[in-house]
Amino acid sequence: MLLPALAMLLGTAAAFAPTPRITWEHREVQLVQFHEPGVFNYSILLLSEDRDTLYVGAREAVFAVNALNISEKQHEVHWKVSEDKKAKCAEKGKSKQTECLNYVRVLQPFSAGVLYVCGTNAFQPTCDHLNLTSFKFLGRNEDGKGRCPFDPAQSYTSVMVDGDLYSGTSYNFLGSEPIISRISSHSPLRTEYAIPWLNEPSFVFADVIRDSLDSGDDRVYFFFTEVSVEYEFVFKLMIPRVARVCKGDLGGLRTLQKKWTSFLKARLICARPDSSLVFNVLQDVFILQARGLKEPVFYGVFTPQLNNIGLSAVCSYNLSTVEGVFSRGKYMQSATVEQSHTKWVRYNGAVPTPRPGACINRAARAANFSSSLNLPDKTLQFVKDHPLMDDSVTPIDSKPRLIKSGVNYTQIVVDRTQALDGAFYDVMFVSTDRGALHKAVSLNGDVHIIEETQLFQDLEPVQTLLLSSKKGRKFVYAGSNSGVVQAPVAYCRNHITCQDCVLTRDPYCAWSPTEAACVALHETDGPRRALIQDMSGDVSTCPDKVRESFRQHFFKHGGTAELKCSQRSNLARVVWKFQNGVLTAESPKYSLVRRNNLLIFNLSEGDSGVYQCLAEEKVRNKTVLRLVAKHILEVRVLSPQTPVVTIPP
């Protein structure tokens, strides 16, 4: 058999290398693109589903584009740094060409028709209001300190909740003072500036979860990686965290005045102890909230800090698990050992009531604690000293959903979609640092990477992903340094046979016998009864079991023939048969070129006959064998008069 060398190269990594079944090159898929000449760093995307508009925050510019076709620009506004400010910034040792520009870092809906926008503004972060009708800034020039980083290289996250901006960023020029704050006219709040609260964090994501559990308050969750205080090794260990604050928090009256009284944080575990894999750097988070889903699920993309030569993972967490740690878990405390060492250990002592860090809920109100301003000093002092939980947040099924070697994942969005069988599938779209997008789904406990798409021609990191999941128009938008790309959630029509369509095991795609095409379910309005889809990859219901078409070729004696076999699945092994015998091994007679094409050297009469290219693919525990190409070869001793048909390679 003619075997590709892939398995050898992957070596020991094979166990963590679920291969994307299909690879779409950039030129193969029709991706709508947007970029403005001279503008870079398209790092913030915001979708208005009502207006069908996508807002794009880039370096020194904000754009509005048609969300259904992002190549259609609707509006643009430029926001440049004054020459004066640029000069001052350069004086402080920063680069005029890169750092001393205005990187948009906050792009949030403020009110109907107005966006709140902040930019780094040459290390003088500034915020303004953008009128969506005129698409002009109102010229407020608010101080952006605490809302937006000074340095474009620093991490940031923010979310607008009921007109208040919740943000995680750094508070000074050096980037050495991290802060999680609420910018609010009635009750601005912030974190203590202390190592136990935030220790060199990299902010990743923030969002609000409304109080559907009737726990008494809406909560804002922050996700970040910071330097661990509780662990030690040969060098500093990073640890991924989820932190939570309550929307109703008003700070303390004396202790924790204008500080969060509800700030608690916990470890996010994403590891496989049986393989000594530990993913302790969080890259991105997506919160899946959908009809039919019992509770919100946090999806996190992680990479390892230690010995990372290309390894990524996705872990998911139930909201109730996170909440359980905050509301019932043990706290950590610091202790001094032998005068000079600080160690963090589990706190086993008595915990004051109301429980430190808890939101003001019905029980608290019943006990006359109507607001955080009423909380007893004991509770406040405790939460000030013990913001870190000892219990960890463990992932669903206690293990990663997906582990992939050879890539560094950067961003994630998840779409919950219903397949033809009525079951719901959570489809993960995960981007890489080399401009690709992986689409993966869990099928019977195994992860299946349906396809990999090269979104950007340059192998640049995908900086942001956004999902539009409106019925009939599902897209993934991706931003990078060079531009924005709009990709469909599936490329169903690229599968040209029923077998191809079913074997892709894509919940979005089904075979339509009437159309004789692979169609996207969410774009189909007609009756679904006639469609064919089987998430277990069973192709037995396909009508076109074997395509008996073939190509006939005539070749000259002594020549070389190249027989084509184009087959897209990376999971399939191609087997060439000659007169029903399998062609064994790379030999002087045969060779493979251009992936699966068969070269036959030094043709003689004995090479005449039927050649078949078969694809053998393991789907769950069954092996599916399908005929991809059939060639009939006739080798002739050339007489000068015979016309020769050659096949273009």
Next chain:
Amino acid sequence: MLLPALAMLLGTAAAFAPTPRITWEHREVQLVQFHEPGVFNYSILLLSEDRDTLYVGAREAVFAVNALNISEKQHEVHWKVSEDKKAKCAEKGKSKQTECLNYVRVLQPFSAGVLYVCGTNAFQPTCDHLNLTSFKFLGRNEDGKGRCPFDPAQSYTSVMVDGDLYSGTSYNFLGSEPIISRISSHSPLRTEYAIPWLNEPSFVFADVIRDSLDSGDDRVYFFFTEVSVEYEFVFKLMIPRVARVCKGDLGGLRTLQKKWTSFLKARLICARPDSSLVFNVLQDVFILQARGLKEPVFYGVFTPQLNNIGLSAVCSYNLSTVEGVFSRGKYMQSATVEQSHTKWVRYNGAVPTPRPGACINRAARAANFSSSLNLPDKTLQFVKDHPLMDDSVTPIDSKPRLIKSGVNYTQIVVDRTQALDGAFYDVMFVSTDRGALHKAVSLNGDVHIIEETQLFQDLEPVQTLLLSSKKGRKFVYAGSNSGVVQAPVAYCRNHITCQDCVLTRDPYCAWSPTEAACVALHETDGPRRALIQDMSGDVSTCPDKVRESFRQHFFKHGGTAELKCSQRSNLARVVWKFQNGVLTAESPKYSLVRRNNLLIFNLSEGDSGVYQCLAEEKVRNKTVLRLVAKHILEVRVLSPQTPVVTIPP
């Protein structure tokens, strides 16, 4: 340019992927082999340079073979488990076919003409003396407890020093009681059975270093990996250690009676903090002691515990660094935190005199401490409680000598050899878990893997390596489950041109213009003046600058041509030129087959001309371009009478 896809596949790992310059397949090199039908697990090798005999310890057998040609068996003795013992072992739940056999684990010179041999003996470890003249066991059947593990799956190490056996192994059936002991008629000693002394260790290596520094005593060093008490993470962390005992230790009089009073251990650091690489599992150690070397150097082979998808490293340590940690470093102490947690921190208090764990040296004797039996209780109690040093042993140059991705290294030997320029090179021979051997050398701060040899046809782990470094007969012996292999230290004669010979940058090889061959320096007796070698890879002194030989071919119009180019360097990139123009990219016209051969499709008159295959290799900062093959092609419109010359592919 026709580029191989290698670079893409290595991806982010490229930085840690020094590629072996040449790969020798098993069938390409003449390796002498030894194995006895039905005998497996050739895990212990012992060389007698006087007798030119290699002793081989395997499962249920010991062999003596000719060290110059190991395929010549001189003696053999079988040592089987009695049926009775085998049955008892099987009753305890062990496998009769694998575990309940006798695995030889100790093979040490005892006295002139006698070897000391121990085996697991169906979980009843037993030792005996082997008379080398009769090659028969003396039938002593000594209890092997503490000298040899019960379980063949468990780690072991031992060294015979002046008739006493120093061994690291487990002391019980379950393998739960680790021990480092001295088996001695006059003063048997052992470790305390306590976590601070040994915590689930995997023993790797032990050897004696004689007292050349006049520090007062010979020392025996043990190398192992154990579970760390001082570090913590999401799960148990392993840590590599070096431990040391003094030969003159007699134990304490009351405290530490029959226990080591000189047992101290320290962390071995093998890490690259700038890349977050940490290699904390020790696989093997080799002690390099050679003329001209100021002090012994410990070479260690490491793999990471965490996120190891194929990554290995070699770190080396000066003896004086190790000794400095033991003789001047801080100790660690355990402290109880909040009643229930034990933390290990630096001990900053007063240290008793004589220094705990120190050998009895001149100063101690002068202070009337003539033996460990005289040591004060304070010193003994301190070393009993503080066997672990706080200072770490850092590697030479503070970083690994070699980091390699895509492999798991298992064993190492190092040969110090003198090149033609008079400089000494320490050549590392490192084996893998897939039967290969890498030969590497540091050249100007960079590591250069000269070659990789497939020692064993099956991709099985190399279990043991041994170096024979006698002038004129340098060999590397390797043992695996299936047999023993004897490999020369270099394959100089395989390089057929002067350029090839010099570019290999192998300190063992030089070009002899008189012989017109690449010769091994250590096998050459003649004058060295005429030889050509340049460790920087400068080929300018080579006489045969360009071989102007070429091959002429005639091809038919419309046919396909395959032009050969065989070039061995994995570091070279092949460039095909046609009439001095570089052929660009894989195209319908051209393709590469069988690595570097050029296929030209659909030949026409325009394809006639000169084709050159050039190898472009970066050596240090210079690019060396050499002509590998030259073809002159003539394409003819075929008239039926013209004879056609075809090149066999």
